[in-house]
Amino acid sequence: MTRKVLNVLKGETVFPPPIWxxxxxxxxxxxxxxxxxxxxxxxxxxxxxxxxxxxxLQPIRRYGFDAAILFSDILVIPHVLGRDLRFxxxxxxxxxxVTVDEIKDLDITGKAAKLSAVYETVSRLREQLPNETTLxxxxxxxxxxxxxxxxxxxxxxxxxxxxxxxxxxxxxxxxLTDLADISAxxxxxxxxxxxxxVQIFDSWSGVLxxxxxxxxxxxxxxxxxxxxxxxxxxxxxxxxxxxxxxxYRDYRAKTGVNALGLDWSVPLTFAQELQxxxxxxxxxxxxxxxxxxxxxxxxxxxxxxxxxxxxxxxNLGHGITPQAPLENVAQMVNRIxxxxx
Numbered sequence: 001m002t003r004k005v006l007n008v009l010k011g012e013t014v015f016p017p018p019i020w021x022x023x024x025x026x027x028x029x030x031x032x033x034x035x036x037x038x039x040x041x042x043x044x045x046x047x048x049x050x051x052x053x054x055x056x057l058q059p060i061r062r063y064g065f066d067a068a069i070l071f072s073d074i075l076v077i078p079h080v081l082g083r084d085l086r087f088x089x090x091x092x093x094x095x096x097x098v099t100v101d102e103i104k105d106l107d108i109t110g111k112a113a114k115l116s117a118v119y120e121t122v123s124r125l126r127e128q129l130p131n132e133t134t135l136x137x138x139x140x141x142x143x144x145x146x147x148x149x150x151x152x153x154x155x156x157x158x159x160x161x162x163x164x165x166x167x168x169x170x171x172x173x174x175x176l177t178d179l180a181d182i183s184a185x186x187x188x189x190x191x192x193x194x195x196x197x198v199q200i201f202d203s204w205s206g207v208l209x210x211x212x213x214x215x216x217x218x219x220x221x222x223x224x225x226x227x228x229x230x231x232x233x234x235x236x237x238x239x240x241x242x243x244x245x246x247x248y249r250d251y252r253a254k255t256g257v258n259a260l261g262l263d264w265s266v267p268l269t270f271a272q273e274l275q276x277x278x279x280x281x282x283x284x285x286x287x288x289x290x291x292x293x294x295x296x297x298x299x300x301x302x303x304x305x306x307x308x309x310x311x312x313x314x315n316l317g318h319g320i321t322p323q324a325p326l327e328n329v330a331q332m333v334n335r336i337x338x339x340x341x
Contacts, residue, residue, distance in 0.1 A: 005067040005134035006196045008279050008311045009236045009259050016304070016340035017312040018066035019333060020136075023319030024059040025071045028326070031058045042087040043079070046072045049120040056125055060133060062326075063333050067134040067313075068125060070190065072118050074140025074201055077182060078149050080114040081106065097152035097160075100168055103175045112185035119193045126194030134197065137190030141202035141241070142179035142220035149175070158207045165216065173215070180220040184227035187235075191228070197236035199261065200224060203318075206243015206263075213247050218254045225256040238281060242318060246270075252277050264317025268306040279311035284332075286316045292328035300335045308339070 004018035026032055035055050039045035046052060056071040075093050079085040083095045126135055143161075151160035165172040187198045205217045221239060228235045240261030241251055248270070252260055262271055262282035274280055288299040303314065314336050320329070 003066075003132055003134040003196060005136075005313055006236065008313050009134075009197055009238065011258075011278055011311050013309065013311050015308050016336050016338075017308060017314045018134075019314045019336055020065040020067035020069065020134075021059070021316050021320050021329075022069075024063075024065060024069065025055045026320060027322035028320055028324045028329070029058055029062070031055075031062075042073070043085065046076060047117040049117055049124055052118075052121040053124040053128065056121070057128060060129065063329060065133075065333075067136050068129055069136040069199070070118070070122055070125065070138060070195070072121070072138070074138075074145055074203075075148060076115060076118065077140065077145055077179065077186065080111045081108065081182070083149060092154050093148060094153050095148065098149045098175075100171050103171050103178075106175070106178050108178050108182040112182050112189065115186060115189070118186075119189050122190050122193035122195055135195050136238075137187060137195035137198040139183040139186050139198070139200055139224075141200050141205070141217065142176040142183065142224075143208075143216040144202050144204045145179050145183075146172070146175050146216075147204050158204050162207065162212070165212065176216060176220045177223070180223040181227065184224045187224065187228050187237075188231045191232050191235060197238065197258075198228075199238040199240060200257070202239070202241040202244075204243075205241035205247075206245065210247065213244070217241055217244075218251065221255045221257070229256070240281075248274060259311075259313070261315070262317065266317075268302065271307055272310075275307060275310040275312070279313065280307060281313040281315045283315070283317040286318055286321050286324070289316070289324045289328050289332060290321055292325060292331060296328060296331060297335055300332060304336070304339050 004014050008014055032055050035051055039051050052071045056068050060068050075085055085095045087093055147158040147161040150164045237257045238259045238261055239255055239257035242263045259279035262280055264283050264285040266283055284299050288296045
């Protein structure tokens with residue numbers, strides 16, 4: 001049996017489109033909350049191959065999604081680079097902000113190898129997943145990872161990282177380059193261990209002006225793609241520059257990614273234009289899943305109408321929220337799959 005998500009990523013049109021959700025292994029699932037409690041901490045869960053495999057498989061068992069995405073976090077990269085990463089309830093990820101001198105002295109040599117627990121999870125998943133289920137690996141894009149390293153936590157507009165970049169441009173470019181290189185190593189090893197494709201999450205690309213978007217988002221991601229394909233020439237890569245707006249237009253060509261993940265603010269007429277270049281993924285507003293009912297059905301139907309005749313992976317425009325009712329996720333999956341009946 002073929003892996004539909006992988007086929008679409010390579011440019012094939014499949015209807016009804018295959019489905020998966022960002023953050024599909026997460027707090028909206030009672031079985032996830034139970035396993036998370038068993039792990040002790042979020043990072044312990046990320047680094048426990050048995051439990052990370054279990055939570056990755058949970059949404060596949062419950063909903064039969066067409067892809068499973070490795071359970072981990074984009075910030076394992078700064079963690080193995082020596083940052084004191086921790087997750088606090090209600091506050092999210094926290095770490096001591098990195099300094100100019102620490103960036104100048106940063107050495108990534110051999111650090112990606114420290115993520116062996118993640119690679120073991122990928123190997124276990126490929127063995128345990130149904131053959132038709134696409135296995136996705138991932139990393140955070142350098143800009144987004146850097147924003148957390150500079151601020152030490154998430155912020156609404158990433159002002160600390162933007163200001164740092166303006167004041168210490170050469171140092172900031174070094175940080176992005178180092179992050180790109182270790183991220184490429186990280187993705188290569190995920191592909192070595194059985195990932196069918198990988199996604200690069202640039203969750204904060206939407207806060208940048210056009211020049212900074214080029215230097216901080218496009219160039220580092222292009223560097224990752226180039227390095228990954230030096231080892232895996234046929235690597236299938238999804239780019240997700242959330243909030244990029246009109247800057248989505250040249251992102252695929254400039255970075256070399258195969259597919260574009262679209263956030264929910266992308267107009268479907270513009271998405272149709274982007275789909276002429278290849279596969280797109282998205283872009284249902286996650287709050288429609290929370291609302292359910294007519295709001296959910298209408299959101300699904302218009303995406304299928306506008307994008308269903310081309311290469312589309314049905315997904316949300318960002319991660320599913322913890323308050324999403326289980327029955328609404330089932331409603332979404334059934335609505336999409338019945339569209340082809």
